[in-house]
Amino acid sequence: MKGTYISINVLMFIFALSNYLTVHSQKEPKEPLAKLWNIENDEIPKYLSIEKKLTMVDGILKPLLDDDNFGGTYIDVIHNMIFVSTLNFTKAEQIKNRTEIRQYTNLLNFTRAHNSTTRLNSRFQDINNLAKSYMPESCMGYINSKINNIIIASCNETRKETSNIAFIKAINDRKYYPIFTYYSCLEPLNNEIPRLKSRDTVNRILAGDGLLLEDNLFCSVGFWTRDKQNISYIATAGHCYEHGSYYLYPWNSKTPAALIGKMKVHFLEPIDFGLIKIKNNDTQPVPSVRNSDSERYKELIIKDIISVSSNGAHLCSSGLISHVKCGYVITLNGFSSSGNSFRDNIFVANIHNIPGDSGGPIFSYKSLTQVSLNGIVSVSLFDDMNGIIGVTTISSILNAIENLEVVTVP
Ligand SMILES: *[C@@H]1O[C@H](CO)[C@@H](O)[C@H](O)[C@H]1NC(C)=O
Numbered sequence: 156m157k158g159t160y161i162s163i164n165v166l167m168f169i170f171a172l173s174n175y176l177t178v179h180s181q182k183e184p185k186e187p188l189a190k191l192w193n194i195e196n197d198e199i200p201k202y203l204s205i206e207k208k209l210t211m212v213d214g215i216l217k218p219l220l221d222d223d224n225f226g227g228t229y230i231d232v233i234h235n236m237i238f239v240s241t242l243n244f245t246k247a248e249q250i251k252n253r254t255e256i257r258q259y260t261n262l263l264n265f266t267r268a269h270n271s272t273t274r275l276n277s278r279f280q281d282i283n284n285l286a287k288s289y290m291p292e293s294c295m296g297y298i299n300s301k302i303n304n305i306i307i308a309s310c311n312e313t314r315k316e317t318s319n320i321a322f323i324k325a326i327n328d329r330k331y332y333p334i335f336t337y338y339s340c341l342e343p344l345n346n347e348i349p350r351l352k353s354r355d356t357v358n359r360i361l362a363g364d365g366l367l368l369e370d371n372l373f374c375s376v377g378f379w380t381r382d383k384q385n386i387s388y389i390a391t392a393g394h395c396y397e398h399g400s401y402y403l404y405p406w407n408s409k410t411p412a413a414l415i416g417k418m419k420v421h422f423l424e425p426i427d428f429g430l431i432k433i434k435n436n437d438t439q440p441v442p443s444v445r446n447s448d449s450e451r452y453k454e455l456i457i458k459d460i461i462s463v464s465s466n467g468a469h470l471c472s473s474g475l476i477s478h479v480k481c482g483y484v485i486t487l488n489g490f491s492s493s494g495n496s497f498r499d500n501i502f503v504a505n506i507h508n509i510p511g512d513s514g515g516p517i518f519s520y521k522s523l524t525q526v527s528l529n530g531i532v533s534v535s536l537f538d539d540m541n542g543i544i545g546v547t548t549i550s551s552i553l554n555a556i557e558n559l560e561v562v563t564v565p
Pocket residue numbers: 224243244245246
């Protein structure tokens with residue numbers, strides 16, 4: 156009898172201990188970058204410094220590669236390597252032997268490729284011009300250095316449009332044989348009509364927060380910006396333009412939180428960009444990116460506007476629907492065509508976004524708490540699993556708009 160009693164006690168102790176262990180071994184959720192790289196959260200700083208070094212070496216390497224013997228580079232943080240599309244390996248040996256490069260040869264992987272930069276660039280430029288004149292619907296084009304080819308991405312739904320057919324025919328007539336890919340693009344989410352909640356406290360507006368338009372469409376806040384008169388604006392995508400007012404719409408919310416104001420300027424070409432003047436002084440913009448799903452890093456401070464410079468570098472987005480997600484730079488120079496407008500010099504990254512995320516910030520991490528703003532989401536092609544986005548870059552915004560200052564925390 157006594158033995159039974161003890162063993163039950165022991166069992167209960169073991170049960171309690173295992174409960175204790177389950178609770179305490181529960182890991183905090185992975186940060187978006189840890190998901191991308193498939194690493195643990197505490198390894199992020201290490202991999203960020205690997206990426207920084209690869210980007211630096213890539214910057215030294217690229218000017219040394221001539222356009223006929225090579226076909227582009229991309230960095231691979233996980234393998235700690237820079238891949239170089241190579242047509243001529245004699246030339247590659249000479250590059251490896253250069254004094255600037257010699258110390259980094261263990262980071263370089265010259266792989267055989269068939270398309271030189273000269274060929275890719277001239278064909279891409281031609282396709283770019285064709286897109287500009289045919290204006291296909293929901294279409295993006297870019298050189299993918301990893302695949303060493305030109306990609307023309309579009310939606311299944313717009314495949315049969317007259318302009319898309321004519322565009323593709325023109326490419327095929329030239330025998331360029333780029334790779335055509337199609338996404339099964341979904342319709343925008345159909346949300347119920349939200350109602351304004353009673354106003355209480357001052358509402359903070361972070362990059363990545365939701366914007367509700369009066370016609371019941373959603374976009375995302377890009378970033379806080381000021382003009383010469385020190386008037387504050389919220390930057391977002393120009394295609395989010397609507398005549399009426401914009402409301403702050405928090406993540407996971409069913410109602411807008413506050414009025415922001417109206418969009419004072421908006422463009423669809425050459426860049427997809429608009430500015431909402433903050434009319435309501437109960438709303439206060441904040442120079443940070445929303446990352447509320449994180450346990451520890453709920454707000455990422457926008458430190459500067461330094462853009463990524465290597466294919467394969469990480470980029471992340473923050474937006475109303477998708478929250479924070481990360482992917483890789485595919486190109487620093489692609490185009491997008493939406494049927495009525497054409498934009499080039501956009502970044503393309505493989506991030507899965509959907510329409511309510513439009514206008515949200517695109518950024519890269521400097522550390523777990525600080526980011527560099529790279530631009531805003533202009534276009535996304537996506538299906539259930541995969542997607543790519545086109546990014547209106549900060550440099551194209553500052554080139555196009557006079558006297559605009561991005562508010563950062565230096
Ligand atoms: C490869 O590069 C070497 C060194 O620059 C050059 O002499 C040779 O002509 C190149 N080969 C081809 C096929 O272009």
